[in-house]
Amino acid sequence: MTIAIAMSGGVDSSVAAALLAENNPPTDSNGPPAVVGMTMQLWNQRRLPALLGAEEGSPGRASGRCCSLDDVYDARRVAGFLGLPYYVVNLEERFEQGVVRPFVESYLAGETPIPCSLCNTEIKFAEFIDTARKVGADTIATGHYARVEKDPDSGRYRLFAGRDASKDQSYFLFGLTQQQLARTMFPLGEFTKHEVRAMAHERNLPVAAKPDSQEICFVPTGNYRRFIDAYLSEQGRKIDDTAGEMVTTDGRVVGRHEGLGSYTVGQRKGLGIATGTPLYVIGLDHPHNRVVVGANEELLKRRLLVREINWVRPAQAGNSFEARVKIRNKHFPAAACVEAREGREAFVEFAKPQRAITPGQAAVFYDGDEILGGGWISSVSR
Amino acid sequence: MGLFDFTARGGIISKWQKISAFLAAFQDPAMQRVYLDNNATTAVAPEVFEVMKPYFLEDYGNASSIHWYGQRARAAIEASREQLARLLNARPSEIVFTSGGTESDNHSLFGIVGASKSETKHVITTTIEHSAVLHTAQELEKRGVRVTYVPVGPSGVVDPAGIEKAIAPDTVLISVMHANNELGTIQPLEEIGRIAREHDIYFHTDAVQSVGKIPVDVASLGVDLLSLSAHKLHGPKGVGALYIRRGSILRPLMYGGHHERDRRPGTENVPGIVGLGKAAELAGEHLAAEMERVGALRDRLEEGILSSVPLATVSGDKSRRLPTTSNISFDYIEGEGFVIAMDLKGVACSTGAACSSGSIEPSHVLTAIGRKYEQARSSIRFSLGHFTTPEDIDYTLEVLPSVVEQLRSLSPHYNKNAISAQPAGA
Numbered sequence: 001m002t003i004a005i006a007m008s009g010g011v012d013s014s015v016a017a018a019l020l021a022e023n024n025p026p027t028d029s030n031g032p033p034a035v036v037g038m039t040m041q042l043w044n045q046r047r048l049p050a051l052l053g054a055e056e057g058s059p060g061r062a063s064g065r066c067c068s069l070d071d072v073y074d075a076r077r078v079a080g081f082l083g084l085p086y087y088v089v090n091l092e093e094r095f096e097q098g099v100v101r102p103f104v105e106s107y108l109a110g111e112t113p114i115p116c117s118l119c120n121t122e123i124k125f126a127e128f129i130d131t132a133r134k135v136g137a138d139t140i141a142t143g144h145y146a147r148v149e150k151d152p153d154s155g156r157y158r159l160f161a162g163r164d165a166s167k168d169q170s171y172f173l174f175g176l177t178q179q180q181l182a183r184t185m186f187p188l189g190e191f192t193k194h195e196v197r198a199m200a201h202e203r204n205l206p207v208a209a210k211p212d213s214q215e216i217c218f219v220p221t222g223n224y225r226r227f228i229d230a231y232l233s234e235q236g237r238k239i240d241d242t243a244g245e246m247v248t249t250d251g252r253v254v255g256r257h258e259g260l261g262s263y264t265v266g267q268r269k270g271l272g273i274a275t276g277t278p279l280y281v282i283g284l285d286h287p288h289n290r291v292v293v294g295a296n297e298e299l300l301k302r303r304l305l306v307r308e309i310n311w312v313r314p315a316q317a318g319n320s321f322e323a324r325v326k327i328r329n330k331h332f333p334a335a336a337c338v339e340a341r342e343g344r345e346a347f348v349e350f351a352k353p354q355r356a357i358t359p360g361q362a363a364v365f366y367d368g369d370e371i372l373g374g375g376w377i378s379s380v381s382r
Numbered sequence: 383m384g385l386f387d388f389t390a391r392g393g394i395i396s397k398w399q400k401i402s403a404f405l406a407a408f409q410d411p412a413m414q415r416v417y418l419d420n421n422a423t424t425a426v427a428p429e430v431f432e433v434m435k436p437y438f439l440e441d442y443g444n445a446s447s448i449h450w451y452g453q454r455a456r457a458a459i460e461a462s463r464e465q466l467a468r469l470l471n472a473r474p475s476e477i478v479f480t481s482g483g484t485e486s487d488n489h490s491l492f493g494i495v496g497a498s499k500s501e502t503k504h505v506i507t508t509t510i511e512h513s514a515v516l517h518t519a520q521e522l523e524k525r526g527v528r529v530t531y532v533p534v535g536p537s538g539v540v541d542p543a544g545i546e547k548a549i550a551p552d553t554v555l556i557s558v559m560h561a562n563n564e565l566g567t568i569q570p571l572e573e574i575g576r577i578a579r580e581h582d583i584y585f586h587t588d589a590v591q592s593v594g595k596i597p598v599d600v601a602s603l604g605v606d607l608l609s610l611s612a613h614k615l616h617g618p619k620g621v622g623a624l625y626i627r628r629g630s631i632l633r634p635l636m637y638g639g640h641h642e643r644d645r646r647p648g649t650e651n652v653p654g655i656v657g658l659g660k661a662a663e664l665a666g667e668h669l670a671a672e673m674e675r676v677g678a679l680r681d682r683l684e685e686g687i688l689s690s691v692p693l694a695t696v697s698g699d700k701s702r703r704l705p706t707t708s709n710i711s712f713d714y715i716e717g718e719g720f721v722i723a724m725d726l727k728g729v730a731c732s733t734g735a736a737c738s739s740g741s742i743e744p745s746h747v748l749t750a751i752g753r754k755y756e757q758a759r760s761s762i763r764f765s766l767g768h769f770t771t772p773e774d775i776d777y778t779l780e781v782l783p784s785v786v787e788q789l790r791s792l793s794p795h796y797n798k799n800a801i802s803a804q805p806a807g808a
Contacts, residue, residue, distance in 0.1 A: 002726070032726050087722045134716075134789045135723040 003185065004137035006128060007037045007079060007086070008217075009071030013143030014078040014207050015196045016187040020141055021082045036137055037079035037086040039072055040128055042095040042119075043218040048230040051220050077206045089131050091123060098122035100218065104228055108239065110284040111360025112264050114172075114329065115216055117374075121175035121310075129183050139183050146170045147189035148181050157181035159312045161369040164192035171329050174364045174374025175310045225261065244289035246273065249282060249298055257291040260284050266299060266356030280356075300353035301380050306346045306363045309375030313367075315340040323365040323372060325350065327357050333366050344375065353382075416729045416774040418683075420614075420767030421563050421591060421707060427616040427768065430660045434618065437653040445650045446641065455652045462659025469662040470608065471599040472625050478645045479655050482622035483590035485635065486609030487514040489624055489646070490586040491557060493632030494607070495527055498554040504528045506548045507557045508540050509750035510565075514609075515557055515588055516746070528552075536752050538567035538698035546577045555584045560603075561592035564734045564747040564763055565698030566707025568596065575604020584630065590614055590622075594665030595704050596673065606630050612654065616768055617661030621654030668768070676766050677705030679775050683764060684708045686779040691786050697748060697761060711753070711761040714796040715789040720762055723789060727781040731764050 003024065005017045017037055024034040045051075072088055079086030099119045106113035124142060132140050145162030146169055157178055161170040176184070188196055193212075200208035219227040225239075232238050241259035248254055255273045257263065262270075267281040271293060282294040304327075315321070317340050324333035325348055335351040348363060357380045364374035417425070437458060443451025445459050463474040470477075480486045495503055507519050509531045519529045530548040534540045540558060549556075556578050561568050571587055578585035586607035592598055593608075594615030600608055608625040612618055626632065626645065638647025665672075688694055693713040712720065717733035724731055734745040744758030753761070764778075790796040 036726065085726065087725075089718060089722070130792055131719060134719040134792050136726050136788065 001139060002032045002034060002036060002137040003139045003141055004036045004038050004128075004132035004135075005084075005141045006124060006143070007039050007075040008143070009039065009074035009078070009207065009210075010143070010213060011200050011205070011207055011210055012145075012188060012193075012196060014075075014205050015199050015203075016141055016143040017078060017084065018082055018199070018203050018205060019187045020185075021084055032136055033085050035084055036132075036135075037075065037082075037084040038128075038132070039075045039086075039088045040095075040123065041072070041088050041090045041092060042123065043100070044092060045069075045220070048227070048234065050230040050233075051227060074207050074210065081206055087135075089128075091127050091131070094127050095119070095123055095218075098127075100231070104231055106360050107224065107228055107261070109360075110260060110286045112358045113360045114362060115218075116172045117175055117362050120172050125176055125180040125184065129180060133183075139185060141185040141187055143188055144169045144173060144186050145188050145191075145193070146173050146186045148184060148186060150182075156313075159371040160189070161366070161371065162186075162189050162191075164194075167193045170371050171326055171362065171364050171374075174312065174362060174371055176312065177310065181312075228261070242289055244291070246271070246291045246293055247285075249292060249294045254279075254293065260286065260289065260291065263291050265358045296355075299356045301357050301382050302350045302353045303381045304348050304357050304363065304377055305379045306348060306375040307344065307378040309340075309344045309346055309373050311340075311344075311373035313370070313372045315346075315373065317342045323367055326364045326366065327354060327377065328361055333364075338365055346375065414728045414777050416777050418729060418731045418764045418766060418770070418774070418778065420770070421566075421763060421765035422732060423613045423619065424616045424767050425769055426613075426618055426657065427661060427664055429664060430617055430657045433660045434653040434657045437656050441652075443652075445652060446639070455650070458652060458656050459650055462655045462662075465659035466623060466662040469593070469598070469666045470625055471601050473628065475643070476600075476625055476628055478624045478626055478642045479650060479658070480622045480624050480646060481620055481651070482613070483512075483588065483609050483611035484514040486611075486622050486624035487512070487557075487586075487588055488518050489632065489635040490607040490609060491515065491518045491522060491555065492635055494555045494584045494586070494630075495522055496633030497631045500552050500554055502528070502552045504530070504550045504553040505555045505557065506530045506532060506545060506553055508532045508534055508559070508569075510534045510538065510540070510562050510747045511557070511559050512563055512588055512590065515559065519557070534751055537702070538562055538565040538747075538751050539702055540569050540574075542570050542573040542577060545574050549577075549581050549583065553581070553583050555586060557586040557588070559591075560587045560589040560598065560608075561596070561704045561707075562698070562747060563591045564745055565709045565751070566591070566704035566765075567698040568592065568702045568704065571603040571605060578606075579604060591704065591707075594661065594669075595706055597669065600625055600627070607632075612658035612661055615661045615665050618654050618657040621651050621658050623658065672768060673705045676768070676770060679770055679772065680705055680708055680764075680766050682772075683766075683775045683778060684710070686775070687782060690779065690783045694786075697751070697753065706766045708764045709748075709761055710764070711748075711757045712786055712789075713757070713760060714793045715760050715786060717760055717762055719789050720760075720785065723785045724782070727785065729778050729781060731762055733759075733761065734763055 003020055005020055007013045007017055020035045026034050076086055099115050099122060102118060103113045103115040129140055145164055145167040147160040149158045151158055159173060159176060159181060161168040228239060239261035243256055243258050245253050246255040246257045263281050263284060265281055265283060268278060271279055273279055277295055279293045280296055280299055281291060282298050283292040285292055320337055320339040323336060323338045325336040326333040334354055337349050339347040341347060357377060359377050359379060361377050362374050363377050365372040441454040443455040445452060445455040463477045467474040467477050505519060505522060505527055507515060523529050532540060532544045532548055545556060558569050558574055560571060575585055584606045587605045588609045589598055590609055590611045591614060593610040606627040611622040634645060636647055641647050641650060684696060687710060695711050697709040697711060721731060721733055744755055748758035748761055
């Protein structure tokens with residue numbers, strides 16, 4: 001059996017690769033290698049040169065970002081250090097079709113998209129698994145903090161959050177199918193970030209001291225707006241910057257906005273309105289080109305409709321169950337009642353109202369640390 | 383303790399285990415390894431390595447120095463110049479040592495254009511050149527030089543009439559490669575040389591892939607400038623040469639000392655140059671026999687593939703090719719995946735020029751000769767060399783069909799039953 005480890009050049013996937021290499025020494029020297037390192041080339045940073053320059057106020061060029069030459073260099077160095085065969089596979093076309101374009105279109109539709117879940121279901125656990133199988137690796141591994149277990153009774157694979165709650169990435173993994181889980185290993189699932197960092201140092205991995213990446217990999221400096229502007233201008237398009245009214249939830253006009261593309265739900269700063277109480281963006285009213293603002297309490301909502309659900313643990317349509325539901329990467333899962341519906345939908349009602357539930361983000365259902373499933377937030381009500 | 387470290391969850395991880403895994407991966411004592419990427423680079427011949435050694439440790443003088451050390455280095459360089467001149471049927475004084483093929487190509491294009499007094503300048507080349515010529519020509523365009531890229535048909539061989547038709551009153555240089563690096567196709571340099579002489583235009587060839595593999599005679603080819611690189615003929619990397627016909631006027635590429643008759647400054651790479659000379663001598667000695675031996679192995683590989691794998695086609699004119707090279711398209715596979723899968727079985731081959739690897743664009747050579755996008759992305763270059771053995775070919779033919787099948791079985795467009803009725807190699 002050959003395992004292909006997806007190496008980004010960061011600490012996590014490097015330690016994952018090291019653990020795999022140590023636990024899977026080559027058995028039959030005449031056979032294929034037990035572990036192979038691979039980097040997915042997903043995005044060409046040179047493509048949008050407008051983004052390569054330093055962001056105002058930042059000292060230099062963006063580093064530690066997706067598919068920069070530096071990251072490939074780091075991944076290659078780690079693979080060499082571990083004695084693993086290493087390859088870069090080019091998945092740029094699929095990444096643009098499956099992740100970047102939907103991300104931009106979702107943003108233009110007034111949503112606040114998170115491309116990482118899409119990247120996992122469309123690229124890492126689809127294209128990458130296929131690529132690995134084509135070259136003879138039946139199993140893949142990634143540096144995600146999550147765990148997979150096979151249920152001995154049902155034969156189904158169960159997905160759990162990583163042991164390190166602070167680094168848990170299961171929120172982005174809800175879309176994994178049984179076939180994908182069957183071919184996937186998460187070597188870091190049992191470890192904390194602290195332990196992973198320590199293991200990198202113990203082994204003298206060349207990237208042991210490399211800082212963690214924070215933002216969306218293909219958006220250097222984390223500025224969505226700048227990326228989308230540059231991407232659209234390549235196609236001769238631009239964000240609709242038509243100014244319009246800023247209104248309160250009861251319809252009072254309180255100011256002007258400079259184009260819906262510049263606002264996100266929950267935003268407080270930069271509204272340009274001076275009132276006694278702080279105002280927040282409650283919603284974006286695209287048909288009327290209005291930004292709806294209100295008090296913090298107005299951001300609190302309880303009900304949402306979730307679509308395109310992937311049930312990791314099967315749910316019967318019509319059944320309701322208690323679960324903890326997470327609606328943002330940094331959100332602490334909150335108690336809710338989930339009602340599974342036909343057509344991969346579910347209706348969710350939180351026990352207590354939650355702040356800034358945002359269409360376009362994922363809602364993921366947990367039972368303890370087990371991921372039951374998840375989907376995309378489609379509409380929200382009080 | 384000591385030898386074993388117990389970690390909390392990772393199980394027993396010993397230094398010994400780490401070291402042995404490391405060694406196993408690199409040494410692969412029993413893993414069969416076959417190198418079929420000799421157009422990318424070649425192994426240094428042991429005889430070449432032997433003659434280089436003293437120039438690192440003992441005869442390390444600077445060839446420009448007056449003393450004994452300098453004289454030893456100077457003598458070695460001049461002996462190499464003679465060895466190389468003999469292989470090319472050139473005068474030793476017409477050989478300039480460089481850092482390799484890319485520098486020689488740059489020097490030729492920038493040098494001729496830079497020295498030309500013509501008010502407007504025009505350069506003719508082809509669409510299938512190596513990047514070292516193509517990208518230099520593109521840079522010349524940015525600097526105001528007109529460049530004509532003569533198209534090449536499916537044969538992978540340029541039509542000399544196309545070159546002649548492109549000639550303008552201000553054409554200062556024609557640059558056409560000798561053997562194409564991806565297809566192995568050999569270009570009709572004699573005819574183009576005649577045309578260049580008739581019109582009194584400088585004629586450069588990038589002969590990086592042909593020198594040492596087929597006869598290269600600067601007189602009969604009619605070239606004024608010829609680029610070559612040592613590491614393609616079992617010499618060391620980082621050294622090459624430029625043949626400059628006596629009387630040619632070029633502007634230097636770099637400025638510095640008076641080395642290489644003021645053509646190329648910089649302290650000479652003595653061990654490298656010595657290695658190039660020896661590699662040239664060996665290539666000359668074995669040329670006829672090796673062409674036959676390697677050519678037969680290449681044909682066996684090609685026939686073996688075409689008879690065992692359906693929907694495989696050879697690119698380029700088979701009658702005008704280097705004996706070392708075969709370029710084959712396998713429908714319904716991606717070249718990248720094929721190269722990785724073959725490497726994991728121990729066979730090294732490539733999707734095209736190593737210099738373009740990692741780019742998603744299909745080979746410019748294959749698209750230039752009219753291969754469709756998908757075909758260009760599914761083509762593989764096998765290139766043999768002096769150290770290729772019959773066993774290498776046997777092993778390759780043993781593993782290749784299953785690799786192709788593995789890749790095709792996961793391709794969404796491939797339907798095995800629909801094509802199995804077709805004759806093999808159609």
